[in-house]
Amino acid sequence: MKLLNNLVICLTLALWPLSLALTNSYKDIGNDIGNYFRFSIFAPDDQAPLIINAKRSVYGNDLFGRLFNNKATFIYGRFKTNFFALTDPNNYFFGFHPREIIRENLNLEKFPFPSLIFLLYAFYCFNSLKAGKILLVIFFGLAALFSLANFDKVDFVLYPILAVFMLHGIKQMRTEKPRFFVAVAIFLVIFSIPQYLRAFVNLHP
Amino acid sequence: MKKFIPLILLLLITVLGLIIRFYRLGQAPAGLYLDEAAQGYNAYSILKTGKDEFGKALPIVFRSFADFKTPVYIYLIVPLIPIFDLTPFTVRFPSFFFSVLTLPLIYLLTRKLIPKPAPATALALLTSLILAISPWHTLFGRTNFECNVALFFLLLAVYSFYLALKKPPLLILSAFFFAITIPTYHSQRLIVPLLLLLLFVRYCRLLFSPSHRRFALAAFVFGLLLSLPTLSIMFTPGFLARAATLNIFTQAPSGHLSWYQGPLASLINARWYLTTKEFFALYLSYFSPRNLFLLGDYGPRSSFPDLATLFTWQYPFYLFGLYRLAIEKKLGELRFFMLALLLISPLPAAITRDPFTTIRALPLVIPLTFIVSLGLIRVYQLISPLLRKTALIVFGLVIVYSLVNLYSSVIVLNEHFRAPYWDYGWQRVVDRLNTLDPKLPVVIDNARAEPYSQILFFTKFNPEQYQRENFEVPLSEYYTNLNRNPVKNIGRITVRPINWEPDLIEEQYLVGDAIAISQQQISLNQMTLIEEITYPDNTPAYRVVLTNPKYQQSVRAISKRQGVK
Numbered sequence: 001m002k003l004l005n006n007l008v009i010c011l012t013l014a015l016w017p018l019s020l021a022l023t024n025s026y027k028d029i030g031n032d033i034g035n036y037f038r039f040s041i042f043a044p045d046d047q048a049p050l051i052i053n054a055k056r057s058v059y060g061n062d063l064f065g066r067l068f069n070n071k072a073t074f075i076y077g078r079f080k081t082n083f084f085a086l087t088d089p090n091n092y093f094f095g096f097h098p099r100e101i102i103r104e105n106l107n108l109e110k111f112p113f114p115s116l117i118f119l120l121y122a123f124y125c126f127n128s129l130k131a132g133k134i135l136l137v138i139f140f141g142l143a144a145l146f147s148l149a150n151f152d153k154v155d156f157v158l159y160p161i162l163a164v165f166m167l168h169g170i171k172q173m174r175t176e177k178p179r180f181f182v183a184v185a186i187f188l189v190i191f192s193i194p195q196y197l198r199a200f201v202n203l204h205p
Numbered sequence: 206m207k208k209f210i211p212l213i214l215l216l217l218i219t220v221l222g223l224i225i226r227f228y229r230l231g232q233a234p235a236g237l238y239l240d241e242a243a244q245g246y247n248a249y250s251i252l253k254t255g256k257d258e259f260g261k262a263l264p265i266v267f268r269s270f271a272d273f274k275t276p277v278y279i280y281l282i283v284p285l286i287p288i289f290d291l292t293p294f295t296v297r298f299p300s301f302f303f304s305v306l307t308l309p310l311i312y313l314l315t316r317k318l319i320p321k322p323a324p325a326t327a328l329a330l331l332t333s334l335i336l337a338i339s340p341w342h343t344l345f346g347r348t349n350f351e352c353n354v355a356l357f358f359l360l361l362a363v364y365s366f367y368l369a370l371k372k373p374p375l376l377i378l379s380a381f382f383f384a385i386t387i388p389t390y391h392s393q394r395l396i397v398p399l400l401l402l403l404l405f406v407r408y409c410r411l412l413f414s415p416s417h418r419r420f421a422l423a424a425f426v427f428g429l430l431l432s433l434p435t436l437s438i439m440f441t442p443g444f445l446a447r448a449a450t451l452n453i454f455t456q457a458p459s460g461h462l463s464w465y466q467g468p469l470a471s472l473i474n475a476r477w478y479l480t481t482k483e484f485f486a487l488y489l490s491y492f493s494p495r496n497l498f499l500l501g502d503y504g505p506r507s508s509f510p511d512l513a514t515l516f517t518w519q520y521p522f523y524l525f526g527l528y529r530l531a532i533e534k535k536l537g538e539l540r541f542f543m544l545a546l547l548l549i550s551p552l553p554a555a556i557t558r559d560p561f562t563t564i565r566a567l568p569l570v571i572p573l574t575f576i577v578s579l580g581l582i583r584v585y586q587l588i589s590p591l592l593r594k595t596a597l598i599v600f601g602l603v604i605v606y607s608l609v610n611l612y613s614s615v616i617v618l619n620e621h622f623r624a625p626y627w628d629y630g631w632q633r634v635v636d637r638l639n640t641l642d643p644k645l646p647v648v649i650d651n652a653r654a655e656p657y658s659q660i661l662f663f664t665k666f667n668p669e670q671y672q673r674e675n676f677e678v679p680l681s682e683y684y685t686n687l688n689r690n691p692v693k694n695i696g697r698i699t700v701r702p703i704n705w706e707p708d709l710i711e712e713q714y715l716v717g718d719a720i721a722i723s724q725q726q727i728s729l730n731q732m733t734l735i736e737e738i739t740y741p742d743n744t745p746a747y748r749v750v751l752t753n754p755k756y757q758q759s760v761r762a763i764s765k766r767q768g769v770k
Contacts, residue, residue, distance in 0.1 A: 080499055090489055
């Protein structure tokens with residue numbers, strides 16, 4: 001059981017750092033930080049006024065048009081795009097949708113998808129996690145902060161928080177539902193084989 | 206007086222939902238999509254001749270383009286035509302009607318299932334209110350989509366079932382509604398059996414008890430008899446057409462690395478792995494905040510511009526409500542039902558390849574609405590009593606903002622930017638053709654669109670004559686032969702691709718979109734532009750032109766003399 005437990009932890013937590021290392025994307029992170037404001041939600045966009053005016057012109061009442069189409073809504077729209085991507089479980093377990101390619105994003109699968117069950121279980125047992133509330137506040141706070149610009153690669157900062165939740169889910173399931181834990185672990189091991197192999201092969205065509 | 210307050214509030218919520226769905230029903234979305242027109246005309250044809258456009262008497266599923274449509278919605282339109290005439294309003298009316306009825310129904314169902322110590326009335330009213338203003342539910346309540354009617358029958362069936370636990374004869378009524386739900390929309394073929402199975406497992410003891418046994422058996426037989434027509438065509442290509450073309454199991458799996466031919470190919474490109482992963486990714490996407498609160502449905506007809514399926518302000522309440530639903534066992538039967546519907550509803554959509562389709566997953570709107578409402582109620586209970594009045598005022602303002610947001614997207618932006626997707630303009634084409642020389646033939650181009658249903662619809666063409674003059678497949682092969690005839694004859698109008706060489710030497714009207722009939726073509730062939738019909742944003746939609754055979758003949762004669770082909 002201990003071996004299985006360690007294997008589950010290893011398979012769950014190793015994919016994101018491994019994928020980052022294999023893509024070499026950490027190498028240009030300094031460059032990305034240097035260009036932070038160029039990719040921020042406040043960066044000027046030549047198309048923005050055209051889009052805003054095209055929409056605003058449709059309304060009979062200009063004030064009404066301004067309410068939903070102005071510079072602030074445009075910036076808020078960019079913020080929402082980043083924020084919901086950062087808080088989307090599909091981002092972490094499937095690289096968004098399998099047929100979807102997100103511009104300016106690595107589309108990395110950060111955790112093996114069967115591990116989602118551990119994360120869900122962690123939230124189900126949320127009350128038993130001592131620092132749960134603080135971690136959740138930090139997670140959403142950081143997600144909001146990273147949403148101010150292109151979050152790609154920087155989002156790795158969220159990894160420790162998610163890892164704590166995952167570990168909590170694994171621990172709780174192992175003690176409370178050992179049979180279910182074994183079933184999920186077997187499912188995870190079987191599906192991790194192609195997933196990890198792909199992490200290596202995919203990058204060296 | 207106090208006991209009437211919930212009823213008054215429910216009435217107000219229903220009226221609000223009615224106004225949201227009724228305002229400019231039939232005019233917004235502008236245009237009439239081909240499926241809407243086809244369903245409307247088939248209902249008209251059934252009314253006039255007892256047969257559909259292909260001459261099939263009372264079909265079990267309706268042939269429609271390269272697809273088959275479920276029958277209930279079409280039969281619901283039939284009695285409306287003598288009352289409202291054949292108009293876009295009429296074909297959208299059943300969806301509107303059942304959408305509004307769903308509001309009090311969800312109130313009754315929530316009240317029925319929630320244990321009494323919980324704030325039952327407030328939660329039920331709030332669920333009804335959130336559903337009334339839901340962009341997701343509103344969209345399908347204003348347009349011709351069968352899924353909305355199916356959702357109503359599903360909820361009614363479940364409500365009758367729960368009533369029948371105390372009054373066993375109602376089991377027969379429940380069976381009737383379950384049986385009707387299945388042929389109302391495709392995805393219900395999966396949802397209804399799964400939900401029935403869950404209910405059966407949960408209540409099998411009671412259903413087999415002496416008080417219920419007779420009625421349970423009668424309900425089963427009655428439901429089976431009602432489902433016999435559907436079961437009789439279950440394995441025909443017509444019935445399976447939709448599932449066969451859309452499901453992920455027969456497609457090439459996503460993520461297949463075709464360039465990798467190494468020794469590990471059988472593992473790396475393992476179909477069991479890729480398809481399972483795709484299924485779970487699709488399934489999870491129906492709970493994804495990114496889809497629910499930001500992107501919405503990618504289809505231009507199943508979403509409103511700048512509006513997702515739920516309002517952004519509902520996001521924290523969605524997360525909190527989801528957590529509360531998972532842990533609050535005291536919600537009893539309501540928790541069971543909402544969790545069951547929450548987990549079952551995305552299944553039909555998750556086995557199809559589209560990333561997030563709100564049509565196929567519509568029943569999900571019910572548990573999601575409930576979850577947001579539960580989140581709101583629980584947050585309200587956490588607020589200090591001193592601040593509750595302020596919270597209520599803020600909530601009221603948020604609802605007003607949501608209504609204004611709905612108006613902005615549903616009426617203003619949708620009409621302007623989405624008109625092409627709703628096949629805007631065919632009514633004006635038909636109106637214009639009616640004013641032209643009736644002796645001249647008309648050719649309507651269908652190279653990029655299928656406008657014949659809209660032409661039939663807006664001309665109210667005699668169905669008997671249409672059935673006589675058109676042939677697609679023998680009636681004995683109605684459900685099995687998927688061949689199509691691309692040429693449609695509607696009196697003097699022929700719907701087919703324009704064939705310029707022969708079409709230009711005959712004096713006739715040609716109708717086509719801006720690609721089929723360009724300005725350059727009109728001047729080159731000296732045709733007369735009768736009318737250019739434009740979309741609300743003033744871009745050309747369709748052009749009606751009169752050919753110039755004399756000019757063509759002279760040009761061709763000169764070309765022949767000069768030996769130019």
